[in-house]
Amino acid sequence: MPAQIELDSPRLSLRRWRAEDHAAFAELNDDPEVMRHFPACLSRAESEQQIERIEADFARHGFGFWALERKDSGAFIGFTGLRPVAFDAGFCPAVEIAWRLARSHWHQGFASEAARAALACGFTRLGLEQIVSFTAVDNLASQQVMRAIGMQRDPAEDFEHPALPAGHRLRPHVLYRLRRSDWEAGR
Numbered sequence: 001m002p003a004q005i006e007l008d009s010p011r012l013s014l015r016r017w018r019a020e021d022h023a024a025f026a027e028l029n030d031d032p033e034v035m036r037h038f039p040a041c042l043s044r045a046e047s048e049q050q051i052e053r054i055e056a057d058f059a060r061h062g063f064g065f066w067a068l069e070r071k072d073s074g075a076f077i078g079f080t081g082l083r084p085v086a087f088d089a090g091f092c093p094a095v096e097i098a099w100r101l102a103r104s105h106w107h108q109g110f111a112s113e114a115a116r117a118a119l120a121c122g123f124t125r126l127g128l129e130q131i132v133s134f135t136a137v138d139n140l141a142s143q144q145v146m147r148a149i150g151m152q153r154d155p156a157e158d159f160e161h162p163a164l165p166a167g168h169r170l171r172p173h174v175l176y177r178l179r180r181s182d183w184e185a186g187r
């Protein structure tokens with residue numbers, strides 16, 4: 001198994017998942033506002049399956065979607081992290097950065113703070129040349145996080161998410177990317 005990476009930011013620990021995170025993760029996955037840009041809320045069983053997939057990423061790569069813990073309260077607030085894109089598209093193979101936070105912790109800069117730590121890990125420890133991120137066209141909050149951390153969109157790379165059926169409201173996606181050279185220049 002590769003060395004397991006955990007990270008740190010000023011207000012957050014980006015750590016491996018613990019048993020006590022599961023209930024809080026299921027709760028945020030059952031919040032229609034959090035899941036507005038996903039096909040549906042997740043059942044408890046589906047939430048557990050997502051954690052299993054995340055754990056499989058860590059076992060295989062040493063990195064994945066880290067559990068976010070607030071240093072001030074110890075609260076689990078969601079995840080942010082990196083993983084190889086799990087479907088085929090014009091921009092693959094690629095490593096993506098992604099995030100999902102419980103609603104009570106939004107608008108406090110946590111997603112972008114965690115994402116900056118994850119980007120630094122990707123470009124330094126993992127030696128990635130670039131990192132991508134994508135979301136449904138209407139998910140403006142997520143796109144604002146992408147821009148806040150220095151990612152840029154080329155509309156020519158917008159794509160239809162292959163896991164969703166033709167005509168599905170969430171199928172049109174935007175693609176953002178950040179190259180290591182641009183990340184280094186922006187530091």
Ligand SMILES: CC(C)(COP(=O)(O)OP(=O)(O)OC[C@H]1O[C@@H](n2cnc3c(N)ncnc32)[C@H](O)[C@@H]1OP(=O)(O)O)[C@@H](O)C(=O)NCCC(=O)NCCS
Pocket residue numbers: 033034035037098099100101102105106107108109110111112113134135136139140141142144145148
């Ligand atoms: C997207 C999400 C992670 C943002 O988390 P957050 O911690 O509130 O984001 P931050 O506080 O770090 O904000 C980063 C930037 O995004 C902006 N932003 C956050 N929420 C926003 C919203 N709803 N609309 C517009 N801009 C928003 C912030 O103002 C900030 O911009 P700035 O740097 O120019 O000031 C959170 O809303 C979420 O978990 N959404 C549901 C899950 C989801 O959609 N995940 C992405 C799927 S691809």
